[in-house]
Amino acid sequence: MSNIIQFENVGLRYGPDAETLSDVNFSLVTGGFYFLTGASGAGKTSLLKLLYLAQRPSRGVLRLFGEDVVMMPRHRLPGFRRRIGVVFQDFRLVPHLSAYDNIALPLRVSGMDENEITEPVLEMLDWVGLGGRSEARPATLSGGEQQRIAIARAVIGRPDILVADEPTGNVDPDMAARLLSLFEALNRLGTTIVIATHDLPLIAMVPQAQLMRLDKGRLIDPTGVLRYPPGVSGQTAPIQTAPSQTVTGGAR
Amino acid sequence: MSEVTQAEVAGAEAVEKASPRTRRSAAAARNRLLPEGRLAGPMPWVIAIMMFLTVLAAAAGLGLANGVVQMHAQLAGKFTVQIVEADEERRAQLVHAVRAAVQGTPAVTAISVISNARLAAQLRPWLGDDIGSGDLPIPALIDVSLASERAAETGPDLRAKILAVAPQARIEAHAGFLAPVEHLMRSLMWLALLLVALMAVATGAVVMLAARGAHDAHRDTIDILHLMGATDVQIARLFQRRLALDALFGGTLGLLCAVIALLILGQRLDATGSELAQLGVLPLWGWAVLPLLPLLGVGLAMITARMTVRHTLEHAL
Numbered sequence: 001m002s003n004i005i006q007f008e009n010v011g012l013r014y015g016p017d018a019e020t021l022s023d024v025n026f027s028l029v030t031g032g033f034y035f036l037t038g039a040s041g042a043g044k045t046s047l048l049k050l051l052y053l054a055q056r057p058s059r060g061v062l063r064l065f066g067e068d069v070v071m072m073p074r075h076r077l078p079g080f081r082r083r084i085g086v087v088f089q090d091f092r093l094v095p096h097l098s099a100y101d102n103i104a105l106p107l108r109v110s111g112m113d114e115n116e117i118t119e120p121v122l123e124m125l126d127w128v129g130l131g132g133r134s135e136a137r138p139a140t141l142s143g144g145e146q147q148r149i150a151i152a153r154a155v156i157g158r159p160d161i162l163v164a165d166e167p168t169g170n171v172d173p174d175m176a177a178r179l180l181s182l183f184e185a186l187n188r189l190g191t192t193i194v195i196a197t198h199d200l201p202l203i204a205m206v207p208q209a210q211l212m213r214l215d216k217g218r219l220i221d222p223t224g225v226l227r228y229p230p231g232v233s234g235q236t237a238p239i240q241t242a243p244s245q246t247v248t249g250g251a252r
Numbered sequence: 253m254s255e256v257t258q259a260e261v262a263g264a265e266a267v268e269k270a271s272p273r274t275r276r277s278a279a280a281a282r283n284r285l286l287p288e289g290r291l292a293g294p295m296p297w298v299i300a301i302m303m304f305l306t307v308l309a310a311a312a313g314l315g316l317a318n319g320v321v322q323m324h325a326q327l328a329g330k331f332t333v334q335i336v337e338a339d340e341e342r343r344a345q346l347v348h349a350v351r352a353a354v355q356g357t358p359a360v361t362a363i364s365v366i367s368n369a370r371l372a373a374q375l376r377p378w379l380g381d382d383i384g385s386g387d388l389p390i391p392a393l394i395d396v397s398l399a400s401e402r403a404a405e406t407g408p409d410l411r412a413k414i415l416a417v418a419p420q421a422r423i424e425a426h427a428g429f430l431a432p433v434e435h436l437m438r439s440l441m442w443l444a445l446l447l448v449a450l451m452a453v454a455t456g457a458v459v460m461l462a463a464r465g466a467h468d469a470h471r472d473t474i475d476i477l478h479l480m481g482a483t484d485v486q487i488a489r490l491f492q493r494r495l496a497l498d499a500l501f502g503g504t505l506g507l508l509c510a511v512i513a514l515l516i517l518g519q520r521l522d523a524t525g526s527e528l529a530q531l532g533v534l535p536l537w538g539w540a541v542l543p544l545l546p547l548l549g550v551g552l553a554m555i556t557a558r559m560t561v562r563h564t565l566e567h568a569l
Contacts, residue, residue: 054479056569074481074566082481094473096287108285109480 002185003063004030004161004192005051012046012217020046028194030160033187035169035203036196038159038214044196045089045165051194052086053077065160082110085159085191087167089135091150093138099125099149100134106157124152127182129175151179155186162186164195168202180205208213232248267467285477286470286490295462295495296502299455303506303549304513306451307542311514313444314538316437319531323434329359329407330426335418336391347392349417354396357413359406362397375554437532459499459553463491463560478568488561492554499553503546511542 005028012021021043028034038044048061049055053069062070064080072080085106093102101153102123107117125131128148130141138146147170154162162183168176180202187193197203203211333350337343347365354363373391379388398406407425414421427434467474477487512536521529 013455054475054569074569078478078481078483080481081479086479092472092476092479094476095467096473097284101284105285105476106480109477109482109486212437 002066003027004028004065006061006063006195007050008061008063010050010057010062012043012050012055013058015114019217021050021057021214024060024217024219026212026219028192030192031190033184033206033209034195034212035206035209036194036212036214037198037224038161039202040127044214046217047195048086048165048196051161052084053081054193082106082157083158085154085162087147087150087154087162089165089169091138093146093149093153093201095138098135098137099130099141099145102149103152103156103237104155110157110252115252120156124156125185128152128179129222144172144175147171148175148179151182156181158186158189159191161192161194164193164197166197166199167195168199173201177205198225286466286473286494293462293498295458296498296505297550299408299460299499299502299553300505300509302451302455302458303503303546304510306448306455306549307507307545308513309444309447309509310545311442311510311534311538312532313448313541314541315532315534316441316444318533318535320434320437320441322531323430323437324427327425327427327430329361329397329402331407331412332424332426333394333396333418334391334422334424335394336387336420336422340389341393343389346418346421347394347445350394350414350421353413353417354394354410357406357410359398359402360396360410361399362395364395366393366395405567431521452548455499455549456552456556459495459556460560462498463495463557464564466491466494467561467564473567475568484562484565486566488558491561492557495557496550496554500546501552503549505545507543 005026007024007026010021010024011019013019024047024108036044036047046055050057051064053064056062056070060070061068063081067080069077070081092228094105100121104117104121107121108114110226122131122134125134128151130136130145130148130152133141136145151164151167155165157230164183167183168179171179176199183193183195184206193209195202203209211235294366333354335343335346335350337346351365354360368390371393375390382388396410398410411423414423474487518533521533
């Protein structure tokens with residue numbers, strides 16, 4: 001399988017401070033399912049920002065869909081972003097738009113005809129259990145409902161890559177399982193899934209997923225040998241820090 | 253009849269199920285990506301004030317330009333021959349000679365010898381009733397009109413002919429009398445047009461500031477749109493439309509107020525009865541030009557907004 005994402009010696013620095021991410025090397029294959037874990041402040045969100053092109057690396061090479069995006073001209077980035085669905089940790093719903101309009105946002109941005117938008121958006125609203133709240137503004141929705149809207153918005157365009165930052169942090173276990181099944185369904189259709197989470201039971205629910213761990217801005221266990229974090233399932237594996245190794249062949 | 257697929261039926265049903273708001277047009281939906289709030293800010297009102305002043309300045313400029321043209325048309329080719337000769341008989345001979353010399357010229361459209369009675373009447377306020385006694389010699393005056401399109405070429409020859417028969421004659425072009433007035437009108441006209449240009453620059457600056465302010469106010473929404481894959485052009489178009497609508501509202505309001513002011517001023521000008529004042533009246537074609545100003549303002553606002561927002565977005569990733 002071809003690599004859809006490739007990091008080579010990637011470093012990310014905000015201003016003059018020390019690097020938030022250092023010497024990150026890995027490759028993700030098309031159609032893989034990946035969890036990204038690590039303690040708070042380990043650099044998970046920064047890594048995801050690189051993935052959904054909210055940031056570009058300070059150094060190194062980042063290839064998305066086979067193209068180096070580090071030096072890519074700005075006007076080419078929207079085309080890449082449209083192929084990436086994002087679930088933000090803070091949801092980032094547009095406050096003055098209804099649930100319907102928030103979910104429809106990626107479709108409208110991509111120029112889809114309004115008649116073609118209505119059906120999938122209404123279906124998606126039903127799917128996330130908010131069929132009756134299509135006109136509700138985010139401020140009137142609970143945290144869990146906002147999160148479901150954010151997920152619906154991320155997946156509605158059938159992206160090639162789905163990047164989610166703690167996507168089940170505000171929903172009950174039943175809804176978390178339901179959302180995860182949506183991600184798996186998308187994954188079966190060929191979408192590469194990258195989920196940053198602390199939710200170990202969630203990770204356990206996707207046995208075929210590959211695991212990546214970040215610690216202080218460095219990717220540890222980049223070989224994928226470490227299926228589960230130590231102490232979760234009884235499995236233990238050596239933590240390797242070899243910078244040149246890559247996570248490949250995300251098991252499907 | 254074409255076959256209707258299940259997907260199309262499902263799609264149509266979904267559209268039917270959707271609330272009226274979800275069935276609104278694509279354009280309207282996309283335009284709502286920025287929050288509504290037109291007229292909430294000062295921008296439309298500032299534009300209205302500026303358009304009011306711009307229309308007044310433009311009307312003044314157009315009226316004065318028309319006045320200068322009319323003045324030229326009325327005075328071009330007109331001159332007065334003044335024969336200063338104390339001897340009445342000799343003066344009459346000279347008048348006759350000048351008249352004969354001028355009459356033969358094809359470009360001449362009218363010759364009029366001002367009667368002694370009319371001259372005496374005009375001088376009476378200054379020289380008293382004795383002016384008609386004949387003791388005080390009054391110069392003879394002959395008004396000559398040339399076809400205006402041939403005045404420039406014929407004038408010098410005619411002058412030579414007149415001086416040949418009456419060397420002491422003074423020839424004064426009417427245009428010369430009103431030259432200072434014309435210069436003043438021209439200066440005011442250019443000043444008015446300069447004001448219009450300055451207003452256009454100021455309007456551009458106001459729109460630029462408004463666009464920057466709107467960009468800052470909606471930065472979060474813009475970031476989200478960017479991350480969804482929106483292009484700079486798509487985002488700039490949203491601001492462009494919003495600011496264009498503000499400019500259209502402000503421009504129309506300013507135009508209406510200015511037109512009302514101009515109509516009132518026109519009435520006051522008519523009431524003066526002054527022919528000179530009438531020269532500054534806005535012609536019909538000028539009234540047709542004024543409504544174009546708000547449209548130009550909208551165009552200016554759109555271009556400025558687009559350029560400003562795109563320039564600002566270039567600093568984003």
